[in-house]
Amino acid sequence: MRELIKVSDKKALAAFVDFPHELYAGDVNYVPELFIAQRDLLTPGKHPFYEHSEIQLFLLYDGGKVIGRIAAINNTNHNKVYESKDGFFGFFDCINDAAAAKQLFEAAQEWLKERGLTKVLGPVNFSTNEVCGLLIEGFDGPPVAMMPYNAQYYLPLLEQMGFQKNVDLRAYRYTAGTYSDRSVKLMGRIEERLQRNDIILRKINMKKFKEECNAVRDVYNKAWDKNLGFVPMTDKEFDYTANDLKMILDPEFCILAEQHGKIVGFALAIPDINQILIKIKRGRLFPTGLIKLLANKKKIDGIRILLLGVVDGYRKMGIEACLYGRIIKHFEAKKMKYAEASWTLDHNDLINKPIEDIGGKLYRKYRILEKEI
Structure with a gap:
């Protein structure tokens, strides 16, 4: 029954x-x-x-x-x-x-x-x-x-x-070694053009984590405005998520676009901790899960490009492509095997094209469904 x-x-x-x-x-x-x-x-x-x-x-x-x-x-x-x-x-x-x-x-x-x-x-x-x-x-x-x-x-x-x-x-998948010399040169030219407009790219300053997060939160809430039912995060919600991510964050995988001290865009990638979680039985850290988590942390060879956003007024300048490029450059330097960029809207060419331009291949799709009740 x-x-x-x-x-x-x-x-x-x-x-x-x-x-x-x-x-x-x-x-x-x-x-x-x-x-x-x-x-x-x-x-x-x-x-x-x-x-x-x-x-x-x-x-x-x-x-x-x-x-x-x-x-x-x-x-x-x-x-x-x-x-x-x-x-x-x-x-x-x-x-x-x-x-x-x-x-x-x-x-x-x-x-x-x-x-x-x-x-x-x-x-x-x-x-x-x-x-x-x-x-x-x-x-x-x-x-x-x-x-x-x-x-x-x-x-x-x-x-x-x-x-x-x-x-x-x-969801796009990028495999090591497909970031071509052509892409490297193209990103270099775009970054030079951005610098002439006083736009620089830099990694997050972990010593000023709280201050940096406040600036990134403003960009996040503006950049995703009305994007797939996006609702701005409250300060507490953003801090809750940021503090969780801080534990696994590599500063080289959090790139900020800045003009005259103002953050206008950012990209964030995180290590694919699922490589470890898949080995932890029933999601329990005790008695052996924590040991597996700590022992395998440095062996992770994949990332997920989790977030990328540029505020209105700075789009279509190449910032999106350069943010992706910086993350992939560090990914290649660390000799990692794969990166997933996810998720993006099916119709968002402004984000999808730069991913495809640096070698990302569409390999998974997800769906939000609806029904009147």
């Missing part, structure tokens, strides 16, 4: 976090999330998101065994910015069973409707500032850091329930 419950205690929350480990047991491409990080993310009061918005987690059991999970998300900041009545779903995982998926979504949609929301979009884990998108192309390997992974049957399950495409997202 199947039973749907609202997650309301620590035991149910642990079951919610652990379910993907059971679902993807035996899948060589599955990467477990760190249990502690996921538990804190889903505990009201632990993440700044809960200061302005709310979520409800649901679990579906069959004979005492979890067979599905989902989060209904009411992002009030999103609806204020867009004057909309959008709800979101996230953290969706389910066995390949249409009835089970339907039961989960009906519960999530009813919770959203009770709050006056008329549309549901997803998968979005809180907002597009966090993990989002359904993998629809490129199931041939594990995801990189902070990118989603799901079974191929998820898209048909969602489409059967009436979900339609909202937008597709791209």
